[in-house]
Amino acid sequence: MSSLRLAVFDVDGTLMDSQDTIQAAMTLAWSRFDLGPPPPEQVRRIIGLSLPDACAVLLPDAPAETWRGVAEAYKAAFHELRLRPGHHDPLFPGAREALDRLEDEGWLLGLATGKSRRGVEAMLDAHDLHGRFVTIQTADDNPGKPAPGMLLRAAAECGIEAGRMAMIGDTAYDMLMAKAAGAAAIGVSWGYHPVEELREAGARVILDGFDALARALDATIGEA
Structure with missing residues (x-):
């Protein structure tokens, strides 16, 4: 394996x-x-x-x-x-550091989002994140969440089994998508759906900060 x-x-x-x-x-x-x-x-x-x-x-x-x-x-x-001057959608605290740590530990990183491809490109430009994600799945190319297509395609592109993949998200749609794809579902408490809904939708763990992400991933997926 x-x-x-x-x-x-x-x-x-x-x-x-x-x-x-x-x-x-x-x-x-x-x-x-x-x-x-x-x-x-x-x-x-x-x-x-x-x-x-x-x-x-x-x-x-x-x-x-x-x-x-x-x-x-x-x-x-x-x-x-x-395009308006001064427009800025910030990363949540600790997000960049979490990506750095996971890369250092050998994780592959991906995106699965309801945004358009153009919207994702704008986000990558704004936060200098180009080259960080080996697979990027958008609503332009896949059925929308909570259908599992985004995650199944991500796994296929990376040549891994779904059981070696985790979905990190803030909505019940993310958790249901992960469950349908056979991936681990990890919820975050700082987003747009209540924590109770994330749990009901299948979240294995709920994070209150990015500093706990690496430990949660190791616990749900296991060591490399």
Whole structure:
């Protein structure tokens, strides 16, 4: 059996605190359809889903063409906001150091996110993270969470079994995806879904800080 181990991270709410930008972009998108402001608590609930799925959840009574229109308006608004001077979605405290430590310990690193490929590239640019992730799975190329496709493809690209992989995320969608793929599910408490929901969705452990990540991974996957 291969000794390689893969740690796959969600982006929004796990590595990066982007909820303010997501809320602002969704508000702009809704305003272009005269829908009024979307409730922040509802927007937090859909972070992590692919954009079409998120719009369908937020607007369950609207026709499909409205979902598609809002999704396109959201992408344009998010791009507009990202280009504004002073825009910054910060990494959560300890995220960069955790990535450094895992690399030093021989872990392969990956991303599995509901963001678009363009959004991921912007994140990598903003935080100088290019070259850190050997596999990057986005909503552009895979079924949305909680379907297991992102993780199964990540494992295939890295040539490992699903049991040698862990998914680190902040939403129940991440935990359900990991469970469906046969990967270890590790939740974080600083993101956008309550801890109780992460546990109910299958999280083996809940982290309160990135400093505990390496130990949690060793406990769930085992030593290389």
